[in-house]
Amino acid sequence: MASKATLHLDVMDVYGKRIAEKIDIMLRHKVLSDFKRVSGNGAKTIEVRDLFGDPQGLYQLDVDPPSYQSVSHFVNMKSSGITSMSLTLPIDPFKVKQVNFPAFSALEAAVSGLLKASAAVLSFEGKKGKVLYDALDPIRKAGFFNIVRKTGSTGLANGKSVLSYIQELTELRGDRFFAVVSKDLREETKNSIDEGIFHPADQSLHHPPPNFSAAGSFKTSDRYGNLQLTFFAKGDEWVADIDIDDAGGLEHVFQVLRNKISGRPTHPYNIHEILVKFQQLDPGYTFTV
Numbered sequence: 001m002a003s004k005a006t007l008h009l010d011v012m013d014v015y016g017k018r019i020a021e022k023i024d025i026m027l028r029h030k031v032l033s034d035f036k037r038v039s040g041n042g043a044k045t046i047e048v049r050d051l052f053g054d055p056q057g058l059y060q061l062d063v064d065p066p067s068y069q070s071v072s073h074f075v076n077m078k079s080s081g082i083t084s085m086s087l088t089l090p091i092d093p094f095k096v097k098q099v100n101f102p103a104f105s106a107l108e109a110a111v112s113g114l115l116k117a118s119a120a121v122l123s124f125e126g127k128k129g130k131v132l133y134d135a136l137d138p139i140r141k142a143g144f145f146n147i148v149r150k151t152g153s154t155g156l157a158n159g160k161s162v163l164s165y166i167q168e169l170t171e172l173r174g175d176r177f178f179a180v181v182s183k184d185l186r187e188e189t190k191n192s193i194d195e196g197i198f199h200p201a202d203q204s205l206h207h208p209p210p211n212f213s214a215a216g217s218f219k220t221s222d223r224y225g226n227l228q229l230t231f232f233a234k235g236d237e238w239v240a241d242i243d244i245d246d247a248g249g250l251e252h253v254f255q256v257l258r259n260k261i262s263g264r265p266t267h268p269y270n271i272h273e274i275l276v277k278f279q280q281l282d283p284g285y286t287f288t289v
Contacts, residue, residue, distance in 0.1 A: 005053035005077040010086040011042040011063060014276040018042055019065055019089060026062040027051065030074075034059075053079040063087060067095040067289035071255045090254050090273035091287050098288040099138040099269075101145070104130040110163055111148050118169035139174040142268035145283040146275060147177055150227050150244055153281055154220060157192040162229070166242075175266045176243030178209075183238045186231045189218050196221055198229075206230040206241045219245070224253055225274040244271050253278050 007027070011019045020043035027036040029052060040046035042065065051059065057077030064070040068089040077083045104112060112129070119128040127135050136144065151163040165185035171178040192198045203217030212232035220227045230241040246266050250256040253274060275281040 004080050005051040005057060006082050007048040007051060007061075007075065007077065008082050008084045009040075009046045009048070009061075009063075010084075011046070011065065012086060012088050013068070014088060014090065014273050016088075018044070019068060021066055024064040026064075027059045027075075028062075029056075030058045030060060032056060051077050053077045055079075057083075061085075063089065065089060068092055069250070069254070069256045073255050088254060088277055090250060090256065090277070091269055091289065093267045093269040095289050096269060096287045099142060100286045100288060101138075101141055102284055104133045107133075108152075110152065114148070114163075114166060114169065117167065121169050122171040124172075136172065139268060140172045142272060142283070142285060143174040144172055144177060145285055146244055146268055146271045147227075147242055149281050149283040150225070150275065151242065154197070154227055156188045156197065157195045158188055160188070162189075162227070166240075170239065174268045175271075176241060178239060178241055181231075181238050181240045183233075183236070185229070185240065186215060186238065189229055189231075190216070193218070201228055201230075203230045208232040209239060212237075212239065222279065224278050225271060244275075246270055246274055250274070 011023055013019055022039055023042045024039050025046060025048065027048060032052060034052060036048055038048050054077060059075050061073045061075045069092050071087060071089055073087065075085055115133050116129040118132060119126065121132060124132055124135055148163060151166065152161050154162045156162065165182045166179045167182060168180040169177055170180060189198050198218040198220055201217045201219040203214055206217060208214050209232060212234045215231040215233040217228060217230040224246065226245050228243050228245055232239050250270055272283050275283055
């Protein structure tokens with residue numbers, strides 16, 4: 001039977017906008033010796049003609065754009081006519097030219113208030129509020145936005161958000177931040193286990209600050225992009241190591257090629273993509289590539 005199936009492929013970013021750049025597409029038949037390689041502009045539907053259709057229509061589809069991460073999917077072509085497919089691709093953190101953050105004056109009160117209360121952040125001592133915000137590099141700032149968005153949307157069994165219990169930042173990293181928290185946060189987190197919001201987690205990789213003792217670690221039940229709260233106590237003082245775990249989200253949510261992400265640490269721009277696509281949580285910043 002002659003090849004007569006056609007693939008129509010739409011390639012989108014996590015916001016559902018077309019990726020308007022040249023995209024390389026490779027289709028390898030899983031049984032027959034048929035291989036197609038085409039390039040097209042993602043600003044419109046990309047068409048690939050002369051493919052085998054069902055019952056011999058199974059192909060591996062690899063999509064490789066310049067500024068986004070390469071993904072791989074299987075597509076089973078219809079017996080004839082057009083098979084339509086839409087793919088969402090996450091940004092490649094190393095191709096980002098600029099990160100676009102909101103002005104300090106545009107931040108929600110809870111977020112700007114936390115920055116105003118934080119005058120002793122490691123490496124930024126003496127800076128707080130707008131001065132601290134403006135001093136943060138894009139990696140730290142992106143990590144901060146990811147976590148405040150996730151903690152602000154994570155409700156506890158008592159109806160309050162995790163963010164409402166965070167009192168002061170002490171250290172900011174791209175993949176996590178450390179903060180002074182209310183003791184009540186730990187108790188409410190434990191109380192939220194029966195509601196299925198959190199579950200106990202391993203804290204062996206989270207080391208306590210000097211003179212503090214480990215006081216438990218808990219994760220949300222999200223399949224990808226789960227929030228982890230790891231507590232430490234010293235008398236009545238409580239601090240928490242707060243991070244978001246991608247949990248293999250890039251590979252599973254987007255089908256990013258494994259060899260493209262192996263060995264890379266969790267990057268805040270990857271977390272951004274998982275939050276937007278998988279959890280419909282917009283951290284509030286965008287990328288220019």
